Amino acid sequence: MAPPPRQRSKTSGKAVPARGMLSRAMAWWSPLSGRRLTPIVPQESLAGRALIAVLAIMCFLSCLAVGAVSIVLDAAQGWQSEVAREITIQLRPRQGVDIEKDLGVISDIVRRTVGIERIRVLTRAENQRLLEPWLGQDIELSALPVPRLIVIETARSLKLDVEKLRQTVQQAVPGAALDDHRLWRQKLSAMTDAVVGLGVGVVILVLVATALSIVFATRGTMAANRDVFEVLQLVGADHRFIAREFQLRFLRFGLEGGLIGGVASLVAFSFAGIIVRSLSDDTGQAQIDLLFGSADLGWRGYLSVVGTVLIVTVLTAMTSRWSVIRHLSGKHRAS
């Protein structure tokens, strides 16, 4: 029998330092057969398809929660920026004083104040229209001491000193009240924070459930591929190598499931947008627009969905890696 073939020096069989990601990726390509080398951990399995379905559903739910939070945040920002720029001065009629004269005094003060973009004194007719929902259309208000309103829009670029304006107005016309809607804005902010907190909580719960599903799926895969484990240890694979092989397999599952769930959520948001727009003839459209803006996801929403898909993918890969290393370390301690 001929002697065994001489080993080339660069393949001495000694342990070599780990190579970079590119080299490892290239090591998968087989010029001999002109195809990729077979993955060490078999890719196709019923459990794998089930896991992709679970990941897709989890990612879909996470993206829905994240997208909804994004829409609420966008709408709340819209409300807050509009409301924050609007200040109302309410002027009650005083005994023996012409209210039009008081309106003129306050208008002059406001116009001289830095940080004001626009001022508008509501006419008696406009006042009447505001009260129609409560008092009806046919009522005569001229005999009643109905307060008059001045609506002020503040400038975006210049900072208005609201407290100073309030004091000046009250000193000039006792009984005049300046309302910067602070209380309403605080309530709106609290409600927005609650919605965002709820959304983040839902996403965290879904991600925890996803991680647990991956742990169980990894254990199932390890049990189903026990022979692969044994052979890898037989040929001297360390824990990191084995974990990386499983991580690669689960990375693919995570990417597949994440993309399916992410795309499905985008379709769902588009569908919701179409429904909202189809209600444009409806009288409720104004209220829907007021609450949710145009119900479009916006760039922040799209970024959140992409981020969620990436998080699900990375979470899948890292959880499987952690699970394999933990299992192998446990086995080493037990042996």
Added chain:
Amino acid sequence: MIVFENVGLRYDLGPEVLHDVSFVIEPHSFQFLTGPSGAGKSTLMRLMFMALRPTRGAARIFDQDVATITAYDIAATRRRIGMVFQDFRLLDHMTTYENVALPYRVQGKLESDYRADVVDLLQWVGLGKRLHAYPPVLSGGEKQRAAIARAVITKPEILLADEPSGNVDPDLAYRLLRLFVELNRSGTAVLIATHDLNLLQEVNARHMVLSEGRLTIYD
């Protein structure tokens, strides 16, 4: 290379299956490990492969104390050992070529670096035309040769073969033995666990005989 001193082993709280086993395996040596079925040959092989830890005594493999060796060092030490099992342990979803090349992949080598070595070795063991065949379609002898090729592809310092002739006919068993002898001549220490008396008579080598968990050595 491998040093065992008064090694004993028991599984959990059961009786001791190996008692006071002491031996040294030198580099470039050739030896048989023999004994009746159930004497503890496979257990001793697993101890030498660090798949088990002794419950007493001292075992050193390539200067590593088996009692305290880390998981990382076990993997590194196993790369210096070639192991052949009676049941082959080939991966059915990979080709013969990929199975034999597996140790190189584990070491992170590029396929272009090891391709020629693997093809040469497979031709040398008579599997040159079965490179892309999957293990389920290989005969018992072909599987055994593929398993041996995988064990020696990285030119280990020692080859441990557990009943390598257990699943093959006498003619192939003889050819496999010649293969081991050639490997030994090229510098690899060889330990063959077998109860095939015909095989033992073919090579003039040290005999390590296990009986009821006790080892006797005939140089």
